[in-house]
Amino acid sequence: MALEACNVTFGYPEGGPVLYRDFSLSVEPSERVALDAPSGAGKTTLCRLLAGYERPSSGYVAVDGELFSKRGACPVQLIGQHPEHALDPRMRMERSLREAGEVPADALDALGIKGEWLRRFPHELSGGELQRFCIARAVAVHPRYLIADEISTMLDAITQAEIWRYLLEAIAREDMGLVFVSHSPDLAARIATRSVGLGARG
Numbered sequence: 001m002a003l004e005a006c007n008v009t010f011g012y013p014e015g016g017p018v019l020y021r022d023f024s025l026s027v028e029p030s031e032r033v034a035l036d037a038p039s040g041a042g043k044t045t046l047c048r049l050l051a052g053y054e055r056p057s058s059g060y061v062a063v064d065g066e067l068f069s070k071r072g073a074c075p076v077q078l079i080g081q082h083p084e085h086a087l088d089p090r091m092r093m094e095r096s097l098r099e100a101g102e103v104p105a106d107a108l109d110a111l112g113i114k115g116e117w118l119r120r121f122p123h124e125l126s127g128g129e130l131q132r133f134c135i136a137r138a139v140a141v142h143p144r145y146l147i148a149d150e151i152s153t154m155l156d157a158i159t160q161a162e163i164w165r166y167l168l169e170a171i172a173r174e175d176m177g178l179v180f181v182s183h184s185p186d187l188a189a190r191i192a193t194r195s196v197g198l199g200a201r202g
């Protein structure tokens with residue numbers, strides 16, 4: 001029972017470098033894994049590979065031995081650093097939320113989502129406000145794994161703490177594994193059960 005990247009090799013087309021060669025990683029549902037590598041090493045790209053947004057040129061990503069299928073919600077949900085790119089600009093927030101399924105009122109409260117924000121479009125909310133919706137949506141589909149790529153860089157310290165408290169509670173309650181990237185060593189040390197480098201650069 002794990003999220004596995006097996007012998008993954010990946011480089012963007014058009015002559016970019018190979019970011020990883022034969023890179024393997026296995027994450028159990030009980031783990032909170034920090035990806036730790038210098039800027040440009042490919043942390044965001046690995047997050048996208050783990051959530052099925054990119055395909056490796058060789059190797060594979062699987063959950064419990066199964067490749068991602070096109071049907072149903074992906075068992076690996078990615079929360080990225082740019083919430084404004086993750087939401088349909090033509091949909092009011094309540095509709096974007098509804099698409100993920102049932103979002104309990106206490107989840108909205110815990111994330112500090114105000115009722116008046118639900119009728120707004122994405123461009124009428126701040127980055128931090130939008131990020132709370134992205135987190136609510138990702139958790140609402142009950143994934144097996146959450147991938148959090150610098151999700152709190154745009155938030156003040158109090159909001160950052162609130163959001164991580166919500167996420168860590170949800171992860172524990174639903175037995176979800178976590179892979180995350182944070183540029184704050186303090187935050188990473190507090191959250192991670194282990195840290196993984198991306199040393200396999202080819």
Ligand SMILES: Nc1ncnc2c1ncn2[C@@H]1O[C@H](COP(=O)(O)OP(=O)(O)OP(=O)(O)O)[C@@H](O)[C@H]1O
Pocket residue numbers: 012013016019037038039040041042043044045046
């Ligand atoms: N869509 C793309 N097309 C081509 N090259 C890309 C694309 N996205 C990223 N890259 C390149 O791939 C490399 C890895 O980028 P990535 O964003 O995964 O790194 P990162 O470790 O997350 O960086 P940071 O810590 O600065 O966010 C970089 O050299 C980047 O320029």
